[in-house]
Amino acid sequence: MTVYKWNSLVPVHLYSKIKSLLVQTSIKYKSNVEIAIARQHNCTITSKVTTLNRAVAIHCLFILRIRRLGLEVALNKSEAICFHRARRGPPAGSHIVVGGVRIAVNSTMKYLGLVLDSRWNFGPHLRQLVPKLRGAAAALSRLLPNLGNPNTSCRWLYMGIVRSMALYGSPVWADGLTAPNVALLRSSQRAMAIRVIRGYRTISFEAASLLAGSPPWDLEAKALASLYRWRGELAARGERFPPRVLEARRTELRCDTITEWKTRLAQPSAGHAIIAAVNPVMEAWIGRGHGVLTFRLTQVLSGHGCFGKYLCRIGREQTSVCHHCDGGLEDTARHTLEECSAWAEPRRELIAVLGGTDLSLSTVIQAMVNSESAWDGVASFCEQVMLAKEAAERERESRSFPSRRRRANRQRREAAADLRPP
Numbered sequence: 084m085t086v087y088k089w090n091s092l093v094p095v096h097l098y099s100k101i102k103s104l105l106v107q108t109s110i111k112y113k114s115n116v117e118i119a120i121a122r123q124h125n126c127t128i129t130s131k132v133t134t135l136n137r138a139v140a141i142h143c144l145f146i147l148r149i150r151r152l153g154l155e156v157a158l159n160k161s162e163a164i165c166f167h168r169a170r171r172g173p174p175a176g177s178h179i180v181v182g183g184v185r186i187a188v189n190s191t192m193k194y195l196g197l198v199l200d201s202r203w204n205f206g207p208h209l210r211q212l213v214p215k216l217r218g219a220a221a222a223l224s225r226l227l228p229n230l231g232n233p234n235t236s237c238r239w240l241y242m243g244i245v246r247s248m249a250l251y252g253s254p255v256w257a258d259g260l261t262a263p264n265v266a267l268l269r270s271s272q273r274a275m276a277i278r279v280i281r282g283y284r285t286i287s288f289e290a291a292s293l294l295a296g297s298p299p300w301d302l303e304a305k306a307l308a309s310l311y312r313w314r315g316e317l318a319a320r321g322e323r324f325p326p327r328v329l330e331a332r333r334t335e336l337r338c339d340t341i342t343e344w345k346t347r348l349a350q351p352s353a354g355h356a357i358i359a360a361v362n363p364v365m366e367a368w369i370g371r372g373h374g375v376l377t378f379r380l381t382q383v384l385s386g387h388g389c390f391g392k393y394l395c396r397i398g399r400e401q402t403s404v405c406h407h408c409d410g411g412l413e414d415t416a417r418h419t420l421e422e423c424s425a426w427a428e429p430r431r432e433l434i435a436v437l438g439g440t441d442l443s444l445s446t447v448i449q450a451m452v453n454s455e456s457a458w459d460g461v462a463s464f465c466e467q468v469m470l471a472k473e474a475a476e477r478e479r480e481s482r483s484f485p486s487r488r489r490r491a492n493r494q495r496r497e498a499a500a501d502l503r504p505p
């Protein structure tokens with residue numbers, strides 16, 4: 084039988100538990116009587132103590148104890164896994180024999196809803212989980228159109244469902260997350276965050292999660308793991324803690340998560356304008372008690388919407404020049420909010436609400452966070468202006484591409500039909 088060493092990547096607390104169990108078991112197996120009993124039950128025991136021998140010994144002892152209770156173990160359902168370093172895995176066909184049943188040593192094993200793998204990096208777990216998350220996110224997304232109901236709390240409820248699925252067992256796997264695994268988590272979180280903020284699906288993960296106020300799930304997983312270890316250490320020392328101490332620890336970990344999130348967003352890969360505006364007031368943005376993101380407000384904040392630059396980028400317009408004024412300037416969210424002469428009247432109303440002429444995105448975000456009336460004023464401006472821009476864009480499209488307009492109308496009707504109750 085080949086000897087394999089325990090992988091040093093296995094977390095210390097789990098390693099010590101397994102090691103402790105093995106030591107206790109091997110001591111008990113020094114009893115010749117028990118070894119003889121094990122052999123009578125066709126369990127493979129050798130005098131040389133190796134990792135796989137120990138695994139066999141533990142399994143035999145377990146079987147014997149179960150049998151003493153008058154029960155029988157379903158050996159044909161048993162699984163075995165060997166933790167190892169890179170390129171030191173067991174050769175193909177490795178197995179152990181317990182109770183006369185051959186059990187293959189696999190590279191993965193499903194246990195309590197987690198897919199354990201021999202490298203302890205949980206890539207297989209996340210690769211199996213992500214299609215389920217995507218399926219749940221897609222199913223829930225169909226219930227969350229950008230226009231109309233459900234409201235924000237319902238959207239958050241649906242996002243919480245997918246989040247709970249994603250973070251299940253996170254105290255076990257959070258410390259083993261690799262960059263590819265983080266990317267897998269992000270794809271599901273991005274889909275749900277976009278549904279929460281009623282945004283276009285081209286919005287980046289960083290911008291969508293920030294606008295939704297949802298910290299990256301890999302950071303949340305690490306916070307949950309830290310809380311789990313903290314509770315375990317207190318329990319090991321026999322210390323009890325009142326609920327307020329637990330809540331204080333949770334708050335502390337939440338602050339650490341926000342701090343790390345802000346650090347990450349200091350150098351975003353996309354959505355620079357909105358991230359630069361919201362990041363300095365992130366705590367206030369997340370903790371605000373007012374204001375919901377509407378479809379048209381999100382368009383102005385994210386820059387992904389009915390703007391010449393964006394429509395040109397996705398191939399819906401031939402030019403990015405603004406069609407609503409004579410300035411010949413590029414039609415962007417900033418141009419719409421601050422410059423375009425076509426929206427002078429709603430802009431005057433907005434300035435009256437905000438109490439200042441500076442309509443830069445940072446100033447607007449700051450005002451929205453500080454005041455509900457400012458939030459409503461910005462939302463009202465966006466609703467009024469974007470409705471007009473959308474109507475003009477539809478008109479231009481129907482003149483230029485009548486067939487595309489008809490197809491878009493048909494797709495819109497089909498999407499509406501999908502949402503009808505059965």
Ligand SMILES: [Zn+2]
Nearest residue numbers: 405407408423
């Ligand atoms: Zn303009």
